[in-house]
Structures are given as C-alpha cells and as structure tokens.
Amino acid sequence: MCLAIPVRVIELLPEQMAKVSLDGVSKTISTALVDNVAVGDYVILHVGFALSKVDAEEAERTLAMIRNIAEDAP
Amino acid sequence: MTSVKAYRRKLDLKSGRVDLSHGAGGRAMSQLIAEIFHAALDNEWLRQGNDQSIFDAPKGRMAMTTDAFVVSPLFFPGGDIGSLAVHGAINDVAMSGARPLYLSASFIIEEGFALADLARIAESMGAASRAAGVPVITGDTKVVERGKADGVFISTAAVGVAPEGLELSGDRARPGDLVLLSGSIGDHGVAIMSKRENLEFECEILSDSAPLHGLVAEMVAAAASSLRLMRDPTRGGLAATLNEIAQQSGVGFRIDETAIPVKPEVAAACELLGLDPLNVANEGKLVAVVAPEAAQALLDAMRAHPLGRDAAIIGATVADDRRFVQMRSSFGGSRIVDWLAGEQLPRIC
Amino acid sequence: MKYVDEFRDGELARGMARRLAKIVRPDRDYRFMEFCGGHTHAISRYGLEDLLPTNVRMIHGPGCPVCVLPIGRIDAAIELARKPEIILCTYADLMRVPASGGDSLLKAKAAGADIRMVYSTLDALRIAETEPQRQVVFFAIGFETTTPPTALAIRLAARKQLSNFSVFCNHVLTPAAMRAILTSKDDRVELDGFVGPSHVSAVIGVTPYRFVATEFEKPLVVTGFEPLDVMQAIVMLTTQVNEGRCEIENQYGRAVSPQGNLKAQAEIADIFDLRESFEWRGLGEVPASALRLRETYAQFDAERRFAVETPVARDNPACECGAILRGAKRPHDCKLFGTVCTPETPIGSCMVSSEGACAAQWTYRRFDEPTREERMAS
Numbered sequence: 181m182c183l184a185i186p187v188r189v190i191e192l193l194p195e196q197m198a199k200v201s202l203d204g205v206s207k208t209i210s211t212a213l214v215d216n217v218a219v220g221d222y223v224i225l226h227v228g229f230a231l232s233k234v235d236a237e238e239a240e241r242t243l244a245m246i247r248n249i250a251e252d253a254p
Numbered sequence: 255m256t257s258v259k260a261y262r263r264k265l266d267l268k269s270g271r272v273d274l275s276h277g278a279g280g281r282a283m284s285q286l287i288a289e290i291f292h293a294a295l296d297n298e299w300l301r302q303g304n305d306q307s308i309f310d311a312p313k314g315r316m317a318m319t320t321d322a323f324v325v326s327p328l329f330f331p332g333g334d335i336g337s338l339a340v341h342g343a344i345n346d347v348a349m350s351g352a353r354p355l356y357l358s359a360s361f362i363i364e365e366g367f368a369l370a371d372l373a374r375i376a377e378s379m380g381a382a383s384r385a386a387g388v389p390v391i392t393g394d395t396k397v398v399e400r401g402k403a404d405g406v407f408i409s410t411a412a413v414g415v416a417p418e419g420l421e422l423s424g425d426r427a428r429p430g431d432l433v434l435l436s437g438s439i440g441d442h443g444v445a446i447m448s449k450r451e452n453l454e455f456e457c458e459i460l461s462d463s464a465p466l467h468g469l470v471a472e473m474v475a476a477a478a479s480s481l482r483l484m485r486d487p488t489r490g491g492l493a494a495t496l497n498e499i500a501q502q503s504g505v506g507f508r509i510d511e512t513a514i515p516v517k518p519e520v521a522a523a524c525e526l527l528g529l530d531p532l533n534v535a536n537e538g539k540l541v542a543v544v545a546p547e548a549a550q551a552l553l554d555a556m557r558a559h560p561l562g563r564d565a566a567i568i569g570a571t572v573a574d575d576r577r578f579v580q581m582r583s584s585f586g587g588s589r590i591v592d593w594l595a596g597e598q599l600p601r602i603c
Numbered sequence: 604m605k606y607v608d609e610f611r612d613g614e615l616a617r618g619m620a621r622r623l624a625k626i627v628r629p630d631r632d633y634r635f636m637e638f639c640g641g642h643t644h645a646i647s648r649y650g651l652e653d654l655l656p657t658n659v660r661m662i663h664g665p666g667c668p669v670c671v672l673p674i675g676r677i678d679a680a681i682e683l684a685r686k687p688e689i690i691l692c693t694y695a696d697l698m699r700v701p702a703s704g705g706d707s708l709l710k711a712k713a714a715g716a717d718i719r720m721v722y723s724t725l726d727a728l729r730i731a732e733t734e735p736q737r738q739v740v741f742f743a744i745g746f747e748t749t750t751p752p753t754a755l756a757i758r759l760a761a762r763k764q765l766s767n768f769s770v771f772c773n774h775v776l777t778p779a780a781m782r783a784i785l786t787s788k789d790d791r792v793e794l795d796g797f798v799g800p801s802h803v804s805a806v807i808g809v810t811p812y813r814f815v816a817t818e819f820e821k822p823l824v825v826t827g828f829e830p831l832d833v834m835q836a837i838v839m840l841t842t843q844v845n846e847g848r849c850e851i852e853n854q855y856g857r858a859v860s861p862q863g864n865l866k867a868q869a870e871i872a873d874i875f876d877l878r879e880s881f882e883w884r885g886l887g888e889v890p891a892s893a894l895r896l897r898e899t900y901a902q903f904d905a906e907r908r909f910a911v912e913t914p915v916a917r918d919n920p921a922c923e924c925g926a927i928l929r930g931a932k933r934p935h936d937c938k939l940f941g942t943v944c945t946p947e948t949p950i951g952s953c954m955v956s957s958e959g960a961c962a963a964q965w966t967y968r969r970f971d972e973p974t975r976e977e978r979m980a981s
Contacts, residue, residue: 181640181641181669181744182639182641182666182748182803183641184801184828185604185607186606186607202522202604203519203521204457204519204522205455205456205457206455206457207454207455207526208454210723210755213751213864213867213870214866215866224802224805226752227722227724228723228726228752229751229755231748231751231806231867232805232858232859235858236857241856242832242854246610246831249838250618250619250621252622521604580970583613584611585611585651586617586650587649587652587653588653588970589967590967592946595699595945595966
C-alpha cells in the first residue's frame with residue numbers, strides 16, 4: 181500500500197503536474213506536494229503523487245555504507 | 255465476391271454504425287457479411303457462402319480448440335482483437351504439436367459499433383490469417399442491443415492435425431525435465447495496461463501477439479520425441495502456466511529468475527503498477543517441458559526462429575509432492591511463484 | 604531502474620549476511636519487528652530470511668493499512684456503494700477485502716454497485732467533475748504516506764466548489780500503532796527493535812518515533828523498501844543492540860529527511876484532525892490513531908454527508924491475526940492458515956493484502972511450512 185518508486189522528472193506541466201520516466205515508461209503525476217521540482221530530479225512516486233525528492237548524495241552515501249558492510253566480511 | 259448480390263448502396267464505412275438490422279438475418283446482415291467479413295477474409299470456402307464449410311481431413315489425429323476474445327481496449331499497441339483472435343486459436347492448437355489448418359470466427363457486436371472499426375478488425379483478422387496460412391473458413395455474426403456487449407466480442411475455433419506419434423500433454427512432465435521459454439514475458443499484458451483508463455502510462459512496448467505454429471514445427475522437427483508438453487502462458491502469465499503443469503503432472507518446478515527474459519520497460523511498468531511480470535499475460539510465447547538430453551538442440555532450434563530468438567532454459571522439474579513452483583531469485587533467496595490471487599487486471603484477451 | 608536496481612544486488616546482500624553472521628552474539632536472540640507491510644513483502648519476495656542467522660527473527664508488524672481496516676468500515680463502504688446515487692472510488696487493494704457475511708466490494712460491484720478502481724485521488728476528482736449528477740465518494744485508506752494525496756483532493760474539491768465529491772476517511776497513523784504494540788497487555792514477544800516505516804517517514808520525518816527510544820528503550824531504524832535497505836537496517840539494529848544503544852536512526856536518507864515533507868504535513872494538518880480513537884483489526888481500539896476531516900471541510904466528509912454508521916462486526920473467532928500482528932504467533936500457528944484462509948479466500952486481515960504477514964508467507968514461503976499432515980500430527 182505504501183509502495184512507491186523513484187522516477188525521473190522529464191517535463192514540467194501546468195497545474196503542478198509533471199511527466200516522469202522510469203526506464204522508458206512515462207507517466208503524468210502531480211508534484212503539488214513537493215517544492216522546487218526540476219527536470220532531471222528523481223522523486224518518490226506514490227499513488228500518482230511525488231512524495232519527496234531523492235537525495236543523490238544520500239543515496240551514494242547509503243550505497244557506500246552497504247558496500248562497506250558487505251565487503252568487510254570475508 | 256461475384257456470388258453475392260449487389261446492394262443498392264455500399265455500407266458507409268466512414269461514419270456508419272452497426273444497428274440491430276445487421277444481425278436480423280435480412281439483407282442488411284447479408285451486406286455486412288459480404289462487404290466487411292468476406293471482403294477482409296476472402297477465400298474459396300467463404301466465397302461459397304454456405305452455413306458451413308467442407309474440407310478434406312488429412313490422415314491422422316485432429317486437434318481442435320475454441321477461444322473467446324473480450325479484450326479491452328479493442329485496439330492496442332502491437333495488435334487488436336482481430337489479430338489476437340486468430341493468433342490465440344492457432345496457438346492453442348499448436349501447443350499440442352499439431353499443424354493448424356482452419357479457423358472459424360463468430361462475432362457478437364454491440365449495436366452502435368462503428369462500421370469503420372469493425373472493418374479494421376476484420377481486415378486485421380484477414381491479414382493475420384493469411385500471414386499464418388490458416389484461413390477462416392466459416393463464421394457467424396450476432397448483434398446485441400447497446401449495453402449488452404462491449405463493442406465487439408469474437409470467438410474463434412481452430413482445427414489442426416497432429417503429427418504421427420506425437421503425444422504432448424500437461425501431465426507428461428517428469429522430474430529432471432528442463433523448462434524452455436521462447437522469449438521475454440509480460441509484453442502483451444503491459445501493452446494492454448498502458449492503454450487502460452486511469453492507469454495510463456506511455457511506453458514503447460508492443461503486444462507480442464503472434465502465431466506460434468511455425469516455431470512449434472521447428473521444435474517438432476528438431477526433437478519431437480523429447481517434447482513432453484508445450485503451453486502458451488496467456489492469462490495469469492508464466493506463473494499460472496507453470497502451476498497448471500505442476501498440478502497436472504504432479505511435479506514441482508525450480509526456476510531461476512535471472513534466466514527469465516523481461517524487457518526493461520516491462521519490468522518498469524510492473525514496478526509502477528505493483529505487478530510481478532510472472533503474472534502478466536503473453537500472447538506470443540510458449541513454455542516447453544523437454545527431456546534434458548534434447549534441451550540444447552531444442553533451444554538452438556527455437557533461437558533460429560524469429561519468434562524464439564530470446565529463448566532460454568529457465569529451470570527444471572523436480573519431484574515434489576506439494577507441486578510447488580519455486581524460484582531462486584536474482585537475490586539468491588528462494589520463493590514460491592504462485593498463481594495470481596484474483597488481481598484486478600483489465601480484460602487482456 | 605536507478606535507485607532501485609542498486610539496492611537489489613544479491614552479491615552485496617550475501618556479503619552483508621556474512622557480516623551479520625559475524626556480529627550477532629551467539630548467546631542471544633534478536634527479534635526485530637518490521638512495522639510495514641512493504642518490508643514484509645520485500646523480506647518474503649527476496650527470501651531475506653534465508654540470509655539471516657538463525658537467532659535473528661523478523662516479526663511481521665501491522666503496517667498494512669488494508670490489513671488493519673476493521674470489517675465494520677468495509678461494511679460501511681459497501682453500504683455507501685449500494686446507494687444508487689453514489690459512485691464509490693477506491694484503490695484496487697480494497698476490492699477483495701472480506702466484509703461481513705462473505706461480502707466484499709468486488710461482490711457488491713458484481714451485484715450492481717457502482718464501484719470504480721482508481722490509481723490516484725485525482726482520478727476520483729475527475730469522475731466527480733465529469734459526472735456532476737452523481738455523488739462520488741472516495742474510500743480513503745492508508746497511513747501518512749497516502750494521506751497527503753487525499754488531503755490535496757479535498758483542497759481541490761473545495762477550490763472547485765464540487766458539491767458531489769466526498770471522502771470516506773480511514774487514514775491511520777503509524778506512531779500510534781507502534782505505541783499500541785509496545786503497550787499491549789495481550790500476549791506478545793519482547794521486541795529488540797523496529798525496522799521503521801519507509802515512505803510514511805518520507806512524509807512525517809524521523810522525530811515522531813523518538814518515543815520508541817526514549818519511553819520504551821527500543822532502537823528503530825527508518826528503512827527503505829528495497830532488500831539491501833532491509834539488510835542494512837538489520838545490521839544497524841543488531842549493532843545498536845550489541846552496543847546497548849537505543850536510538851532512532853535513518854537508513855533511508857535518500858528519500859527521508861529528518862523533518863519529513865513539511866508541505867505534505869501542512870496539507871494533512873489543514874484538512875484533518877485526530878479521531879479520539881479508532882479500531883484496528885488485530886490491535887483493537889487505539890487512541891488518537893486515525894484522522895477525520897476537520898469541521899471546516901465537513902461538507903466533504905462522506906461520514907457526515909451520508910450519516911455513515913460503522914456496524915460492529917466480528918472477526919472469525921478462530922482467526923489468530925491479532926496475535927500474529929503483535930508478533931506473538933506465526934502464520935502457521937493459526938488453524939485457518941492455508942486451510943480455509945488463503946489469498947483467494949482470505950478470512951483474516953493478514954491474508955487480505957499481499958503485504959500481510961500470512962499472505963506473504965503463503966504466497967512466497969510456504970515451502971518451508973510444515974505440511975498440513977505434519978501440523979495435524981504435532
């Protein structure tokens with residue numbers, strides 16, 4: 181029910197709508213709940229709405245920690 | 255088209271609509287059949303204009319199937335209800351290893367349906383049947399009141415002849431057999447869903463709707479005696495098909511997620527909709543369970559055919575009293591692949 | 604899929620599993636509750652339990668809004684849908700949820716009720732605009748994740764002065780349910796920590812869970828729904844337990860900021876206020892755990908517009924969902940599990956949605972269940 185997925189904003193549309201893309205599949209969603217959405221941003225999409233922006237640096241940091249945990253083990 | 259009488263005015267294929275008189279048995283119906291169905295599907299049997307068609311039965315055992323099509327929307331990326339109705343019936347006969355020979359088609363048309371759309375569907379059906387080399391030799395038309403159907407429903411039947419000695423059946427899988435899949439899964443279902451009202455998303459995915467009898471003939475030629483069974487994973491997807499076979503044969507399956515081809519757009523669309531590609535319908539793919547020693551030869555034969563280019567060995571049958579279809583995920587863990595539990599999918603075939 | 608595929612890498616997961624095996628203390632057990640159904644689903648779907656040391660046990664929490672919706676509310680929704688003037692719009696998840704007397708929205712629809720599945724609240728709004736002569740009721744359910752889209756639809760309806768749109772509000776709050784689990788007097792297992800909500804936290808942020816650490820001395824890690832996220836959270840929780848810490852940590856920083864989505868929070872606060880109490884399937888009445896429309900927006904409240912009564916409806920007495928949701932029992936401890944209660948014919952709430960503990964176990968993991976015969980014999 182709370183499933184949501186990161187999608188890339190490819191076009192801003194009137195009335196706080198935007199076109200987003202996920203691996204060649206595109207869809208029109210509402211960005212009314214998130215400020216300052218720009219083309220190229222990744223947003224978390226849930227039931228037709230962007231819920232938050234994906235923080236690229238944080239994503240990298242998390243992945244680095246995951247690799248660190250995984251690779252520390254023999 | 256010389257045998258049918260000329261009508262005072264031709265059907266208005268631009269803005270005309272089907273009305274109840276087109277199903278009433280009178281001249282209007284006769285004209286509809288002549289100018290739309292016979293024009294599109296023309297062949298020597300239809301030209302005779304009889305209520306049935308006579309054909310020579312080849313020696314051997316016959317295969318017969320019937321299939322109804324209620325897909326919504328009627329036109330979808332990569333096909334329409336007409337081509338789908340041809341392919342669906344052909345494939346059901348082909349999965350027995352038989353060579354499809356003839357088709358029948360009946361139409362239930364909703365009053366008010368645009369003649370242009372009906373003509374387009376009939377032409378698509380004609381093109382599909384000619385390309386497959388399987389003619390539609392008899393048919394029927396009914397018109398129902400507005401609201402009693404959704405545009406048009408089509409029912410097709412197919413007959414074919416099975417090669418001598420070939421016995422394919424859902425109960426013939428044995429532990430140790432290998433499972434072949436002819437190509438990527440989920441294309442048809444995703445193509446349909448991309449056009450569903452309220453779900454709308456855009457993608458380049460086309461339905462895989464295609465007649466599989468050519469591919470089957472290559473497989474039969476390559477290793478007929480090693481084929482246990484074939485099935486086309488339509489509604490319910492690959493997951494349903496494997497579970498059906500497991501039930502019929504009393505075996506389990508162990509399949510490998512990384513071996514199953516899924517197009518990136520299909521994976522993405524499924525992710526957006528919260529679906530599993532394993533549950534999504536196909537209309538131009540087949541699953542074959544085969545004796546292990548012939549698996550490579552069959553795989554090579556499949557890959558040499560345009561409809562089997564992406565064929566893969568996706569797993570094996572195992573002894574399992576509980577008949578579980580189990581999958582090793584790309585992640586390394588195991589999980590059950592179950593039937594779809596009554597998900598709200600659109601009408602896909 | 605960027606930000607998805609990287610977090611589904613099996614090789615890294617196995618590496619993390621090896622690390623986890625090294626850090627768990629052999630002399631104790633670790634019992635972590637993943638609150639969200641999304642986590643339950645990921646754990647089952649990817650077979651994560653196969654990767655965990657035997658003394659790390661995941662307890663599937665009540666975090667699936669479909670599963671916890673009481674039968675009486677479904678009954679009320681069906682009652683609404685049967686009114687000839689009403690079009691009931693709903694997310695597809697709710698269609699098969701069993702109501703009283705073997706009913707469901709799916710069956711009500713088959714019997715003629717005008718029930719439409721929508722993907723977004725905006726679709727429901729659009730239906731209200733295109734069919735002004737009908738009353739459109741949006742059957743709203745969900746946690747904090749799904750609440751802002753409902754709030755926005757109500758705001759838009761108000762702006763457009765739509766007199767034929769209303770919301771049957773069943774939005775519930777996660778922190779309140781966690782408190783209920785932690786204070787439950789019924790049988791339950793002692794928990795060592797929480798895998799905390801994912802997209803709920805994208806909306807509410809991290810601070811609302813602070814009481815879990817301060818009052819109940821349990822660690823909580825806000826966690827993404829991808830399998831590597833869950834693995835990392837389990838490593839983080841295990842580390843906290845080993846070090847005797849109980850802190851609220853954020854594994855899902857890429858989507859969750861400490862303060863959450865302030866704009867969405869403001870929308871929720873403007874449109875909704877707290878109900879004194881609300882019933883959760885499995886947990887019973889939970890104080891201050893649900894939302895309703897504020898007086899200002901009363902005209903968009905279907906409960907007020909149609910004088911909805913929530914009938915008292917009882918779950919099947921043999922159903923163990925309550926104990927399962929509290930972590931006291933596992934799915935196969937229930938007599939109904941896999942016999943009369945399956946995803947095709949769900950009896951209890953945990954079997955209703957694919958995110959429920961029983962449905963996830965049945966759908967993905969029943970190969971490691973004892974067979975029915977084995978269960979009968981034991």
